Amino acid sequence: MSDNIAHAISGAGGGIISMILTYPLITVSSRLQVQKDTKGTDAYKGGIDTVVKILKNEGITGLYSGLNSAIFGIALTNGIYYYFYESTKFIFERNKRSMSVVESMLAGAIAGSATVLVTNPIWVVNTRMTTRKESLDENEKSQPKRLGTIKTIMKIINEDGFKAFWQGIIPALILVINPIIQYTTFEQLKARIEKLKKLGNFDFFLLGAISKLIATGSTYPYIVVKSRMQLRQSEYKSTWDGFQKIISNEGYNGLYKGIISKLIQSVFTAAFLFMYKEALFKYTVKILALRKKKI
Template identity: 85%
Template sequence: MSDNIAHAISGAGGGIISMILTYPLITVSSRLQVQKDTKESDAYKGGWDAVVKIFNNEGISGLYSGLNSAIFGIAVTNGIYYYFYETTKKMFEKGNRPMSVVESIMAGTIAGSATVLVTNPIWVVNTRMTTRKVSLDEDESEKTKPKKLGTIATILKIINEDGFKSFWQGIIPALILVINPIIQYTVFEQIKSRIEKMKKLGNLDFFLLGAISKLVATGSTYPYIVIKSRMQLRQSSQESARYKSTWDGLQKIIANEGYGGLYKGITSKLLQSVLTAAFLFMYKEVLFKYTVAFLALRKRVI
């Protein structure tokens, strides 16, 4: 069986582990990204304030809203991405030479585009679950008290209210954000190939490489992450609050919230992204060795 399958399985496994370890940071950054009005009484003033308010109002489970859909989403996302990335990478790496910068960009573009088109519905569901506020206040009116919905209930709610097309909301900024993993994996591959000439890479090296490459990628693409998150929510009926396109969203955020609106939640997002990528690359390398051994053993048994 091809190593590409092993890369896909280990990438999915590494993604699940890293997602579980960092998910509260995803919840916090997602809610800060979609928050338009910071003057409301329940508005989050920053990352720590968001943690405190979510915990007080929703309990510890509030920090893990949508975790099931996120685990499923990251497993599918990483599985597809690594399969296409490694397949394309092998086409370029003939004669054991490392990929050039241009080849890394091409591999990332192919893998990222395929991943976005398949997984966007999963992340629409996850974004709505993660950003939905609920309350533990028993005295609050049932009419104004949002109910905590599971994955299936959220999917049905989206279909009933907005139709199937809404599962591809935010697809344009998501496709633009393919540049994020392109930057990430290009930086990763280029630094990795240089270090490998000097020494054998260990788990700590992969951890640091994942952190550095993701820091560069997320820091340079963050405004599109904010726009994508907002477009994946149910769009407002008010013309001024609805984003018709990526460019329209960009203009409205700057007009209504200033340039700072494009970077809401960036601190917690950078921390989450860097840690997620670091854990992902580290655990993927570990899992890859076990996956290859398992698939080889299974093949012999069959």
């Protein structure tokens, strides 16, 4: 069981490092995902144009809007995910060497569902902070005001009630398929390569990148719908309603807004996560072992 805690701690640490390294890409992809009007003078025309306009209008700090909530969110998300994933994995692997594809998918489903239910409020807050929709809800012509994490939380409670923290929960639960695909791909590739050689940090970097590329590429439309449903001004009544309205108003391209930035961000985030997580795991196990001896 101590190994499960070590996996949770190292996963949280790896998530924090990867989040800090790639956060500007998250800001860019989030703003492109929720943007509906692409023809206005202030509309973002693409990844580079988004960066240029953010720097011009908000400065370098604009690329890091909501970073505090994101760091807290990713630490909690990865901690919970890895704890449940490794606990389930331990049960499946007790009498054999590695999990089957079905077992990997089941472990990912259990861990992903538990994580979504606990952390969705954090990502609602982060999405609103990242996309800067707080003041635009009231006056779309005004410059968006910067609100901190606490003020954003209080604004959500006062204007929308506590239920707003679970906006987008259905597409978020559907998106559990993303880590299922990611970790199943990762585990299966890892098991095959381990038969040929001992894995190093760069191997984990590549495995994380490949597995996340496949997962995000295949689930991106749901990511767009989830991001929009987490915003206060979202008019989508359900996930299916979101799909229909996006296709009707923006065409099928609307389901893939910001995909290039998101793929780059997701791939690098996952790559850094897996690499640093494995490195931190070894140290975490040693620290927990020393602490246990002292006790």
